[in-house]
Amino acid sequence: MDDFCENELSKYVTLTQLNITHKSKVYLVKNTLDNKIYIKKHVENYNLNVYKMLKSIESYNIPRIYDLFEIDNELIIIEEFINGLTLEEIKEKSYLIDEKKVALYMITLCGALEKLHNLNPPIIHRDIKPSNIIINNDGILKLIDFDVSKIFKEYSKKDTALLGTKGYISPELYCFNRTDIRSDIYSIGILINVLTIGAYPQDIENPGILNPIIKKCTNLSPENRYQTVSELKKDLENIFEEVDESKKSLSLEKNKKEMFKKPIINYDLTEDNKALASTNASPIKLSEIYKIIPGFRTETPWKTIIAILWYMFVISGLFIKPLLSIMFLLFTSLYTNFLNLKEKLPLIKNENISVKIFGYFFYSFIIFFGLGAFLK
Template sequence: MKLETELKLSYYREIARIDEKRNIKLVQHTESGKVFVLKSLHVFDLKVFTYLKENPPKGIPKIIELIEDEEKIHVVEEYVSGNTLLELQQDRGPFSEHEAAGYISQLCDILRTLHQQNPPIVHRDIKPSNLIVTYDGRLILIDFNTAKESEGDKGHDTVLIGTAGYAAPEQYGFSESKPTADIYAIGVLLNELLTGCLPGQKEYKGRLSKIIQKCTHIDPVQRFQSVDELQQALNEVLRPEKAQLKSMQSWLPPGIRNKNPFVKFASFIGYLLLIIISLSLEFENVSSAELIFNRIVFLLFFLSEILLIGNYGNIWSHLPLARNSNRLVKAGGVVLWAFVLLICWAIIIGSFNF
């Protein structure tokens, strides 16, 4: 161990052993007195932990410090108080459909940010013991030592990393693990929350059975392709009216679909003024038909720029630079694509000799 590593670790005094086998400790910082969790990992993806430290997502313990030590890494992270889903189920038995779906929906919210990265971050070890329910009902996803960035040009995983029963078939080396591997594990988790058993031991037969079957399909292409699709399916089964309303709201333009009533009202006024101004533009030496056409073209131009900048339909995830996890690169990418769109409209407008 390097002297620098020893010095950094010396600031953390061991209080208790959380998991002797996996070398997970409860520690206290000698200067601040704050309590953290210290993990020493031999299997890890440094890029994943660096991202989580620099961009702490909701629903994941905040990483305080990463201490590199030759072929392993020491992770100091926030201590989360609560019970794992495994502990809760052992105490009370299977969950109701609404309870289980509520936890799965929270898990989808956590994974959404990770799966939308470029490349996506795949957890690869989702199971009841890796999900903590805090005393105020929040779900926390832990244990990212098996998480990795999904590399699209890689043919397959070289070794099984995960937990048998929850790991998708591709994690056994058949192909590379992608976000659909996490969705497979979610299906197994949902079945276990509802029955207390893995799908191979006992399959759930209630309203959520088709969702579980789709999640755990052996072919990744046949599964839900995103946590958004999975979440939508849960809502359609358990809250069909809410799901339909949410589907309709997703088509609303940026600003108007905002939950803040002031933002919604201001956006409505803004769109109204944009329409009025665009349809009031004057052009010299044009016929009435050309005037109407010109006004509509300019209205579409302004609207397209707003939709792009407002990330309508999650369009940023399909655009290089704009889908980057770095905020400055993302902002620069959005500006660049807005300029490209401006050039495209200029070419279109110029072709009609406006």
């Protein structure tokens, strides 16, 4: 480490370790000169040009990068500290988020991606998912985690690595075909479905007004998707023309004084309002409760018929061997992803397929032998 880097980094005192993954190590630090809080991130596999371009961007919706230090094959990034909740945390509090609110989030997200995609060359995020989007305490959406982002290369025919998050990765990346800005658009379609329905579109389709947009975003062929986030943003704005005032309050390039003078409607997540985050999202209506029950979620007739017969069998068993019926219900919940269990249970939510399979065996063992002991 040279003297300059050592001197600059010595200003930052580590307060706590926030996260360690195979991609990066993240720390909360304090600058001893200005007494402000920052994020310090250590990244080993990185694209320096991506971070240099991000450092030059001015956007309310992309965390500001203050310093970059390349030391011993590692990149140390000093960036803006964002205090707020991720969309993953908001979703966990309320299970589902209102379609209009999701659309407003996506309009802002598209605005942030416009900045990246319109660069020359464009930056592709490649890991758009709920945990990489934060709504800060001023109600401003922030797109974070550019660790797997890349600069689009016109002459490149293939990607050399499978990067991103399973479920949100576009189909072309699985074949190591070249990804472009339409790969981010695919991820947005998945994101909309997950936030509004609680599942991937291949499991349960959103039946609401966002359905056509989701289908176009997630088309298997990039040629049949939206070709730019500007097109997607326009369709989202057209659908929700009646909420123009709310939409304006989320405008990407609004006047800074106006942005901090009044909170964004329904998006204020200050400490006093965090406890109310779940009430800001629409609860599941009683008339729609069946949509979360395995067999009824997709409203496919043959699946519904099988589900009715199965539940009749299990319920009738409650009067004969109740513990056996409960066991069947637990197995049904586990293997049909009831309430999106595969994203919540340890082991099963792991991206490693071997760990995931072990998880299913482990929980099956617990259910079978746990209740089986009482059946004897």
